[in-house]
Amino acid sequence: MLHAKIVDIKLNKILLSDAEKFISSSNYGASIYFTGTVRNQNNNKTVIGITYDSHDALVIKSFEEIYEEAEKKLKIKNKSVFIEHAKGYLNLGEISIIIAVACKHRDEAYILSRYIIEEVKKRTPIWKKEHYQNNETDWLKGNPIQYEKN
């Protein structure tokens, strides 16, 4: 069971309580909640906020692919997964991503949670623009998406 969404922060909030409602079930004995939040330092610069940009359709597609792969690669069949990523400007400490997973046992819950965030970092089309104290901004350098050159 998967819930995958991009949350436009101007219109909605990204809430842990939504994740809890979605994955909560007596079918599962282990739940992991991962949140990514905006940090105040990066590359020796003082960060005051981050604007997140996203290609919404591709993001949802990548979340679905990662979920499907987890079944094939990790052999974790019985699971509930909630993934939301924020879009727009976030202040320090605000949540940019929630990955909540529920599985039968803790081993598979930890593995699944880690797998999802690492894959999101590698291939989900989301970009960060950092905002600094002196009104400067910078798009962070990321990982190129793999594609066939010819």
Add this chain to the structure above:
Amino acid sequence: MKIKVELFGASREFSKNNLIEFEIRNNSTIKDIREEMMSYVDQNFSGNQDFKKIVNSSAFCNESNNIVSDNYKITKDEKIAIIPPIGGG
């Protein structure tokens, strides 16, 4: 024919409109779009090397939301998206 390239991430700095329109010949490919974008950077940003790096390291996505190869043939009026190196979370 005209095509629109939708801008994301660092490539949003290329235009305030969040997209760039190009007039291209029929049967053009993503490789041709990449070259058009390089010329666009030359003309509008004096060949800004950082912008050129973005164009060179980006993937492109078609209207059906598939990442496509450089040989992908663009159809009439298709909207293409440039996908610069990513880094969410």
